[in-house]
Amino acid sequence: MPMTTLAAVAALTLAGASACGGGGGETTGATGGTALYDRLPDAIKEAGVIRFAGDSHPPYRIVANDGKTVTGIDKEMQDALGKVLGVRTEISIVNGLPAALSGMLASRYDAFNGPVKDTAEREKQFDAIVWMVSRTSYLIPKSGSAAVKSAGDLCGKRVAGTAGSIVEDQTKRLSDWCAKQGKPAIVFIGLADTNGTILAAKSGRADAAGMTESGAIDAMNKEKDAFTYVTQSDEQGAGIDQLAMLVPKAGGLGPVMLEAFKEIFKNGEYQRIVDKYGLKNVAVDEPKLNTAAVR
Template sequence: MRLSRTALAAVAALALASLAACGGSDAPSSPAQGGTKLYEALPDAVKEAGVIRFAGDSHPPYRIVANDGKTVTGIDKELQDALAKVLGVRTEITIVGGLPAALSGMLASRYDAFNGPVKDTAEREKQFDAIVWMVSRTSYLVPKSASSTIQSSGDLCGKKVSGTAGSIVEDQVKRLTEWCVKQGRPEVSFLGLADTNGTILAAKSGRADAAGMTESAALDAISKEKDAFTYVTQTDEQGAGVDQLAMLVPKAGGLGPVMLDAFKEIFENGEYRRIVDKYGLQNVAVDEPGYNTAAAQ
């Protein structure tokens, strides 16, 4: 049944009054199409669609997926909202089953970007532009029931570690294994799973002795279950180093340079710092965004 203009106006007024009474909504409004200095620089395909399509797996605190499997909150959502405002288009996230699905989906033009955050490598830069916006060290979430035997990352030699398949953690476990072997100790066994939630469940259930992830993800898990976990961090001696973590954008789409400029703008306008401070990422923040840093090394 169609409503008259008067009725529609009344409904709109009632909705606004309800929001005001509740103190407003935390959900940011979608940006108006165009109207920003970066909008005209966007590829025509993005302007015509009016949306940048992100792939994303379940990866707290970056992407916290609700029970409906669609609603996403967390760092990635807030970062995308900030980028959308300066680009003049909205963003949307489709939940996929891990890094391989995100990469193949971008190459098949189903998605425009993936904000892992994923390690920037020269191999990935052959097909994707990488905008580096944070750094990280790999940490291992350890159930407190096993903490007496795992008090440092060196104690993971001979143990089973769960991690997201194809992620930075898988590479880090290989480096840790190399260190273990040099010490005359047994290798670390890696259990590759679809997402971070799965890796945590594997550690809780005893399928793995520890779950590998970024330090910020480990801290997030501990904050939710304070009495369940502790964590250890891989050292430089064990091949950890500091990894450059990036948003990936397919080179073929031409979005990379514009996305870099959008990151520069949210650094300048304070939105990047607001998100960093809100989620306690100060130790892994960068002073300015990087671009294809692996190829430049």
């Protein structure tokens, strides 16, 4: 169906387009209707699709062997958002956070669902819709000899994590805590995605793999008895990071996406996804826009 026809159908009937593949990403049909469609930027209405960037990050984005088919939290969250907005959503797999950010600024993608930390610096270029929080955990191979029983035992160890992510920032805070205890610093190994960090820990290149707690639980469920994990404490600099979907300010999509999130909170889709993936400990009561600048 031509893009102009698709946009017209969405505008007049707000009926869903059936899911289809292609374009390097996973697409999903949007069904149902909403006045939010009229508030979407013209470029998105003309295309009939919101293009998400996403790296491999289980259980948020689980990428099949074809490199295109995506399942997981992000896929379901984007399905729900697309439904209330009246447009399709599409995920294109990229190589880490820097590629997602630069791709959005170059107008190749419309949004990135993270989980990525909401910061004042990022809010200069992106609208940030906070939809969850996180604490960093560290996945430990049971077969290793690192003898890590708590996050404090990571002092002087090698920790793999996604470069430029929350994990890198929180590992630095943990390393600062180590120094205050008179212990050696942590050696951070920055990699492209979560799969790479898990492989680094399994192969012995790293003693641990840093990730969100939900990511650590997912990895443990996939490989029974292969891992354990420890979680960073407030004393060790963890705090609670606000995690957001990032949308370029220039496109004008951010405020509309905030309203779409509010709608999936109201209609129960957010809670359904939270319950399905065991995200109760990191769920929020309501979505918020650009919280970092006012903290």
